[in-house]
Amino acid sequence: MHFAAAAAALLTLLPAALSHGIITQPPSRAIGPAITAACGQPITTAIQQDNTSYVEQLTKLAASSSSGYNAAACNLYLCKGLQFADNSANTQTWTAGQVVPVKIWLRIPHEGIANVSIVDTKSNTVVGEMLKVWTKGYAPGRTEGDVPKEQKEFSVTVPAGLEEKCAVGGDCVLQWWWLGTAAKQTYESCVDFKIAKPAARAMAFTS
Numbered sequence: 445m446h447f448a449a450a451a452a453a454l455l456t457l458l459p460a461a462l463s464h465g466i467i468t469q470p471p472s473r474a475i476g477p478a479i480t481a482a483c484g485q486p487i488t489t490a491i492q493q494d495n496t497s498y499v500e501q502l503t504k505l506a507a508s509s510s511s512g513y514n515a516a517a518c519n520l521y522l523c524k525g526l527q528f529a530d531n532s533a534n535t536q537t538w539t540a541g542q543v544v545p546v547k548i549w550l551r552i553p554h555e556g557i558a559n560v561s562i563v564d565t566k567s568n569t570v571v572g573e574m575l576k577v578w579t580k581g582y583a584p585g586r587t588e589g590d591v592p593k594e595q596k597e598f599s600v601t602v603p604a605g606l607e608e609k610c611a612v613g614g615d616c617v618l619q620w621w622w623l624g625t626a627a628k629q630t631y632e633s634c635v636d637f638k639i640a641k642p643a644a645r646a647m648a649f650t651s
C-alpha cells in the first residue's frame with residue numbers, strides 16, 4: 445500500500461515539467477487502427493498513455509523505433525499523426541457563419557503562443573485567416589486553474605467560402621496549435637468537420 449501510494453505520487457509528479465493539452469469539445473481525433481498503421485505501435489501506445497502529450501516526444505519515438513513508422517502517412521506535425529479514419533464517425537457538419545464552442549483540457553500549462561485555424565490536410569497549410577491567435581501569454585501558471593478561462597473555453601466562427609474545399613470529411617480540420625515557448629513543446633489537436641452547402645432549395649420554398 446505504502447509503495448503503491450508513493451509510486452502513484454511519483455507518477456503524478458513526473459510530468460510536472462511538461463505542458464499538456466487536447467480539445468475535448470467538439471470531439472477531437474483519437475487513436476485507432478489507422479494511426480497504428482501509419483505511425484507504428486510505439487506512437488499509438490504513447491498517445492494512449494497520455495493523449496495530451498506533445499509532438500517532440502513522438503518524433504523521438506519515431507526516430508528510435510523500427511516498428512512501422514511511415515513519415516508521410518503519419519505526418520506528426522498535422523494533428524499529431526492522428527488519422528481521419530479513426531475519427532470519421534465524429535465528423536462535424538458546419539455551415540458558414542456558425543459559431544462553434546471549443547473546449548480545451550489544459551492538463552498542465554506552460555506559457556507560450558497558440559492559435560486555432562482551419563488546415564487543408566492534403567497540403568498541411570492554413571486555409572484563410574487564423575480563427576484565434578494568442579501571440580503571447582497562452583497557458584500561464586502551474587496548474588490548470590491558473591489558465592484564464594477564455595484560453596480554455598472560447599468559440600470560433602466558421603468562415604464563408606469553404607463549401608468546396610471542405611465539403612468532404614477529412615479534407616480539412618479545425619486545428620488547435622500550442623507551443624510552450626520555454627519548454628519547446630508543440631501541441632496539436634484536431635476536430636474533423638465538413639461544410640454543408642446552404643440549403644438553397646429549402647430556402648426558396650420558405651421565402
Ligand SMILES: *[C@@H]1O[C@H](CO)[C@@H](O)[C@H](O)[C@H]1NC(C)=O
Nearest residue numbers: 466471472473474475495496
Ligand atoms: C483523452 O484521454 C482522456 C482520459 O485521460 C479521455 O477521457 C478522453 O476521452 C481522451 N480524448 C481523446 C480525444 O482521445
Ligand SMILES: *[C@@H]1O[C@H](CO)[C@@H](O)[C@H](O)[C@H]1NC(C)=O
Nearest residue numbers: 557558559574577578579621
Ligand atoms: C499558428 O500555428 C502554426 C501551426 O499551425 C504556427 O506554425 C504559426 O507560427 C502560428 N502562427 C501564429 C500567427 O500564431
